[in-house]
Amino acid sequence: MIRVVLPAHLKTLTRVPGEIELDVVAPVCQRSVLDALEARYPVLVGTIRDPATQRRRPFIRFFACEEDLSHTSPDAPLPRDVETGREAYFVIGAMAGG
């Protein structure tokens, strides 16, 4: 079970105020987690990744286990604590603007 925490604007779109729990087929990596997230909530398609290139949108960041995973390969395995649900995977709207 993967726990995903979304920023407030995306929680509004999913209409889920808290964490989202996802069953993700191995290998558990950022790509498979985001694929599962978008499959459950199609409204998120295009809000986190560019739908054509699948690249992270510029003002989005991915955190887990106190690490910034934004620049790691989307196919790299996620930490074991994320895979087991001990730690959440965070989608973050970067701090910017007024």
Next chain:
Amino acid sequence: MSSVRVLVGTRKGAFILTADGSRRNWRVQGPLFAGWEIYHVKGSPVDPNRIFAAQSTGWFGQLIQRSDDGGASWEPVGNQFPYDGVPGTHQWYDGTPHPWEFARVWHLEPSLFDADTVFAGVEDAALFRTNDAGDSWHELSGLRTHETGSQWQPGAGGMCLHTIIESPTDPARIVVAISSAGAFRTDDAGTSWKPINRGLSSEGIPDADAEVGHCVHHITMHPSRPDVLFMQKHWDIMRSNDAGDSWFEVSGNLPTDFGFVIDVNAHEPETIYVVPITSDSMHFPLDGQLRVYRSRTGGGEWEPLTAGLPQRDCYVNVLRDAMAVDTLEDCGVYFGTTGGQVYASANGGDTWEAIVRDLPAVLSVEVQTLA
């Protein structure tokens, strides 16, 4: 009894303002999509309960929302706007080639003829259409691939397609405007396009009367006279009597002819409204006095309308999509400001009142007149 629904897009959400036909007491609903930029909200002329909203942020991209119950509930619909083929390049601010990149939807224009058909004007400039009420969008790429497309350059706000006018008498005829490429028209439902900028003169481009490159801010048309177009250009108020084939200036006695909005009275095709803004470097009213100017002669002769509008210390702007009219017997005129006020006149502009204050900066105002 008739009623009015005013659809307001702002920097931080959408608002719906409603009143009965007297237009005295207003109910404010919102913010809808709180925290998101709502560039435009517009209802279908065919089915007024069907409303579309363009919702975006720089963080999370573009969404399109649709309501089928007059704004009481909303559902996200398709938000993919893929350019047709390999998009190629347009000019960047420094004159170098720049890849065409989708940024956001600026304007949604529900069709006059079909409730499932909507046009979307986007940045970087292109025109999209849906025939399934927003579920999927397809580019009318004959516009972007026009032979001049590689010369188009963004204005300060981005290279946006912001005006879409369907001819009420000829569904194959559509006029669009792009900052800062100019105006274009199709007579074959979007397959081919031609620039319609003859008569425009812009000092800010190397060739003042070039075929393209003009910063058109907004165009409007009265439905009873589809060949008569009125334009607020960067500077200059322009008029065309031949569907854009040629233009002539009607700025007349305006104190400044810079501005963004322009609209036509619902019942008087020669009565038009603008809000003069000081200059391209000072986006606020002249002398801190918010004045709508009305011409009853189709341009040329203008009168200031000030009753109920602030006449001192007012330094707001009125953006290009932020003026609209209703079709009640005594035509209502509405506009929103970057200071968050929405002003309304229930008598064609003679007197004004703020029907709501202190909203986020207003990006767009549309009006639905309901039976």
